[in-house]
Amino acid sequence: MLNIKADFPVLNRLFGGDAGEPGMALHYLDSAATTQKPLSVIETMDRFYRESYGTVRRGVYRLSEKATAEYENTRKKVAKLLNAASEKEIVYTSGTTQSINLVAYSYGRKFLKPGDEILLSTIEHHANIVPWQLITEMTGAVIKVIPVDDTGTLILSEYAKLLTERTRIVAVNHVSNALGTINPVKEMIRMARQANHFNPQDPTRRGAVVLIDGAQSVSHMKVDVRDLDADFYAFSGHKMFGPTGIGILYGKSAILESMPPYQGGGDMIERVTFARTTYQKPPHRFEAGTPAIVEVVGLGAALDYLAHLGLDRIAAHENALLQYGTRLLSEIPELRLIGTAPHKASILSFTLEGVHPHDIGTLLDEEGIAIRAGHHCAQPTMDRFGVPATARASLGPYNDTADLDALAAGLRKIIEVFR
Amino acid sequence: MSRSHELYQQVILDHNKNPRNYRVIPDATYSCEGHNPLCGDHITLFLNVGADGIISDVSFQGNGCAISKASASMMTTFLKGKSSDEAKSLFKEFHDMVIGDLDPDVQETHLGKLTLFKGVREYSSRIKCASLAWHALMGALEKQVSATTEA
Numbered sequence: 205m206l207n208i209k210a211d212f213p214v215l216n217r218l219f220g221g222d223a224g225e226p227g228m229a230l231h232y233l234d235s236a237a238t239t240q241k242p243l244s245v246i247e248t249m250d251r252f253y254r255e256s257y258g259t260v261r262r263g264v265y266r267l268s269e270k271a272t273a274e275y276e277n278t279r280k281k282v283a284k285l286l287n288a289a290s291e292k293e294i295v296y297t298s299g300t301t302q303s304i305n306l307v308a309y310s311y312g313r314k315f316l317k318p319g320d321e322i323l324l325s326t327i328e329h330h331a332n333i334v335p336w337q338l339i340t341e342m343t344g345a346v347i348k349v350i351p352v353d354d355t356g357t358l359i360l361s362e363y364a365k366l367l368t369e370r371t372r373i374v375a376v377n378h379v380s381n382a383l384g385t386i387n388p389v390k391e392m393i394r395m396a397r398q399a400n401h402f403n404p405q406d407p408t409r410r411g412a413v414v415l416i417d418g419a420q421s422v423s424h425m426k427v428d429v430r431d432l433d434a435d436f437y438a439f440s441g442h443k444m445f446g447p448t449g450i451g452i453l454y455g456k457s458a459i460l461e462s463m464p465p466y467q468g469g470g471d472m473i474e475r476v477t478f479a480r481t482t483y484q485k486p487p488h489r490f491e492a493g494t495p496a497i498v499e500v501v502g503l504g505a506a507l508d509y510l511a512h513l514g515l516d517r518i519a520a521h522e523n524a525l526l527q528y529g530t531r532l533l534s535e536i537p538e539l540r541l542i543g544t545a546p547h548k549a550s551i552l553s554f555t556l557e558g559v560h561p562h563d564i565g566t567l568l569d570e571e572g573i574a575i576r577a578g579h580h581c582a583q584p585t586m587d588r589f590g591v592p593a594t595a596r597a598s599l600g601p602y603n604d605t606a607d608l609d610a611l612a613a614g615l616r617k618i619i620e621v622f623r
Numbered sequence: 624m625s626r627s628h629e630l631y632q633q634v635i636l637d638h639n640k641n642p643r644n645y646r647v648i649p650d651a652t653y654s655c656e657g658h659n660p661l662c663g664d665h666i667t668l669f670l671n672v673g674a675d676g677i678i679s680d681v682s683f684q685g686n687g688c689a690i691s692k693a694s695a696s697m698m699t700t701f702l703k704g705k706s707s708d709e710a711k712s713l714f715k716e717f718h719d720m721v722i723g724d725l726d727p728d729v730q731e732t733h734l735g736k737l738t739l740f741k742g743v744r745e746y747s748s749r750i751k752c753a754s755l756a757w758h759a760l761m762g763a764l765e766k767q768v769s770a771t772t773e774a
Binding site: 558559560561562563566567577578579583586592593621622 | 630631636639640661662663664665686687688689690692746748749752
């Protein structure tokens with residue numbers, strides 16, 4: 205098991221103590237919302253501001269040249285993490301949400317025609333639903349939804365039926381943020397290719413592209429975009445120990461090349477005249493304006509930290525905790541786990557009989573336990589399971605069995621209060 | 624459980640478990656569905672107001688946490704027999720109390736036992752739970768079919 209709480213300053217301070225009381229340690233169980241930051245990331249960003257900060261990709265002075273090198277170096281690290289063919293396939297965005305919006309507004313608006321179909325799953329985050337809804341309003345394309353069974357597992361036989369020659373985009377998450385289900389994305393991409401491969405001779409076979417929302421996967425398991433054969437892979441820096449404000453869109457070179465700019469501005473152009481403007485090649489075509497320079501550098505430090513821990517070790521650690529936590533929570537008779545797929549990542553979503561998730565969240569907070577309560581930006585998922593909201597404990601590599609023991613004890617206490 | 628002790632008092636827990644006026648008024652003068660978009664909770668408020676402007680019956684149904692349910696339950700018992708103008712000024716007092724602008728310990732209010740909800744001001748994320756029913760009430764009085772805590 206990993207033992208890395210010491211690397212995270214916030215996990216080593218005490219909260220809520222007043223005169224005479226020492227305060228409480230934090231049991232942080234909301235890593236699916238955002239992860240805490242290791243000292244190495246905090247110090248890297250601090251040092252960069254103090255010693256190396258300058259604009260990127262335009263300064264002729266050494267400070268800017270060095271900043272540019274560090275900034276672009278993160279791109280190489282991301283490409284390596286994903287096993288991308290080239291760092292040119294790595295677009296900096298502000299987060300998963302912007303990554304998906306970029307694909308919807310650039311690729312979607314250019315290629316979608318009335319009647320074309322976008323396949324989403326029932327268990328998507330709103331960030332992988334609403335951008336597509338906005339695009340269907342502009343293009344006349346329609347959204348079809350892949351159903352799930354009662355465990356929260358996608359029903360692949362239904363997915364197979366939904367895949368037709370009209371399917372142009374499949375957008376699914378790798379791991380559900382509300383349930384923890386690990387979706388069989390490699391198989392789903394293979395099925396999409398079979399059902400609707402690109403055929404230049406046949407105008408009805410325009411091919412479907414597949415976007416994977418990797419917000420909940422990249423810091424928990426090894427992701428190889430070439431092995432998956434994903435066309436797009438989107439994720440956020442702040443859910444993988446990096447800062448907020450920086451995210452990644454991976455896109456296959458040929459597809460990114462075919463896409464128009466999504467936002468216009470500085471840094472994404474080759475030549476601007478009022479008669480005609482030409483654009484940079486990807487990835488810079490999609491990076492208008494001064495970017496989140498220090499956040500990119502911070503993400504680089506987060507990737508180093510991730511490499512230092514090792515994704516295999518993280519996955520093993522979190523899986524052991526998931527098994528432990530599942531057993532612990534299953535022993536509470538009033539508790540119903542929502543999301544019991546055989547393939548699950550480290551997310552425990554649940555309801556307590558007679559206690560609303562918000563009350564659970566507030567009362568656990570008194571014990572120093574931070575969980576998420578609500579619909580997790582996945583209201584269709586809540587509707588599917590017939591609950592308005594759930595409480596969700598989500599794990600990171602810094603969690604340990606003591607965090608889960610505290611959770612179970614806290615829940616038993618709440619049941620007593622509400623009895 | 625120190626801070627929460629003030630919020631999750633027996634009275635509130637009791638109203639959560641056995642909410643009063645938890646029913647539909649089929650021929651209600653007004654009804655309004657209140658939403659809290661932050662959490663997805665919603666309640667429907669039913670209101671009968673006589674020609675004299677007096678609230679003769681008020682009830683609710685819906686889904687929410689202990690705070691929103693108890694607040695709705697206690698609000699309905701408190702409002703019966705009051706005029707719609709009184710209800711509007713009570714909304715203002717209640718709202719000011721839960722956001723911390725009105726302290727019932729030092730300032731005079733007309734909120735009676737509803738001052739139990741003053742503890743909510745300590746929880747910025749829960750203020751809208753306590754005020755959801757009140758937003759639905761205001762919506763109903765203004766003849767809206769839906770209201771939101773984001774107004």
